[in-house]
Amino acid sequence: MHNIVLAHRILVSLFLLQYLVKLVLLLAGKKDQLASYTKSTRIIEMLVSVGFLVTGIYLLIYTEITTLMIVKIICVFAAIPLAVIGFKKGNKALAVLSVVLILAAYGLAEADKKHRGDIKVDTTSAKDNLDAGKIVYQNAHCIGCHGADGKLAMSGAKDLSITTLTIDEQKAIIRNGKSPMPGYKDLTDEQLNDLVQYIGGFRK
Numbered sequence: 001m002h003n004i005v006l007a008h009r010i011l012v013s014l015f016l017l018q019y020l021v022k023l024v025l026l027l028a029g030k031k032d033q034l035a036s037y038t039k040s041t042r043i044i045e046m047l048v049s050v051g052f053l054v055t056g057i058y059l060l061i062y063t064e065i066t067t068l069m070i071v072k073i074i075c076v077f078a079a080i081p082l083a084v085i086g087f088k089k090g091n092k093a094l095a096v097l098s099v100v101l102i103l104a105a106y107g108l109a110e111a112d113k114k115h116r117g118d119i120k121v122d123t124t125s126a127k128d129n130l131d132a133g134k135i136v137y138q139n140a141h142c143i144g145c146h147g148a149d150g151k152l153a154m155s156g157a158k159d160l161s162i163t164t165l166t167i168d169e170q171k172a173i174i175r176n177g178k179s180p181m182p183g184y185k186d187l188t189d190e191q192l193n194d195l196v197q198y199i200g201g202f203r204k
Contacts, residue, residue, distance in 0.1 A: 008055035015052045016102055018045055022087055023099050031090065038087065049080070068108050075105040120186050123194065133198025136191050140184055150202035157181065161202040170196050 018041065025034040038045075056076070060069075079101035086094030121139045126132035137143060146152055150160030163170070171192055177183030187195070 004055055004058060008052070008059055011048055011052040011055060012106065014048045016099075016106065018048060019083055019099050019102060023095055026087065026090065026092055026095050034087070068111055072105045072108040075101045075108065079105065121191060123191055126194075129194045130198055130201070132191065133194035133196070136187065136195040137198055140187070140195075142195075145181070150199065160199050163203070167196055167200075170199065 022034060022038065025037060060073070079098045082094050082101065083098035085091065086096075086098055121136050123132040123135050126135055143152075145154045145157035146160050147154070153159045165173070173181070174184055174187070174192060174195065176185075184192075
């Protein structure tokens with residue numbers, strides 16, 4: 001799954017770069033150069049676009065759907081036809097709008113990742129430390145990528161049942177994040193300790 005995440009990021013970057021180059025040529029009025037560039041990169045553009053959409057849909061299947069994610073998807077699917085029409089017809093307004101939507105989708109993806117980390121968990125009702133750790137694990141949406149037993153390994157997540165990370169290393173990743181996992185800076189030190197203790201039970 002980590003490879004799919006990496007491939008998607010690379011394809012998104014290439015997709016955006018492709019349209020930025022075309023937009024610059026269009027806005028500069030270099031119609032001949034734009035036509036030549038479009039013709040010479042047509043196959044590459046098609047492969048990048050398909051790869052971008054396929055990997056995106058694949059990751060979406062295993063990712064929790066949020067409001068920001070829905071808006072991102074709308075931006076992407078609105079940008080593609082606008083880009084096709086805008087660059088084909090030489091319509092600068094549509095071309096600019098399509099690139100803006102692509103940039104917005106990228107920004108929304110980053111904002112969504114940060115939003116997932118901005119979470120406050122109430123563990124005052126917990127019976128003990130392990131129960132508190134379980135509450136944090138569930139409310140921080142860890143279960144979505146790691147699974148109930150830590151073995152799911154979706155969206156680039158690691159199998160927690162076989163981790164060789166030290167307790168301090170685990171705490172650092174939970175607190176600061178590690179792509180594509182967001183950092184959970186709002187957890188208290190006690191909640192972080194409880195979570196790591198709970199996760200440790202997956203290795204039994």
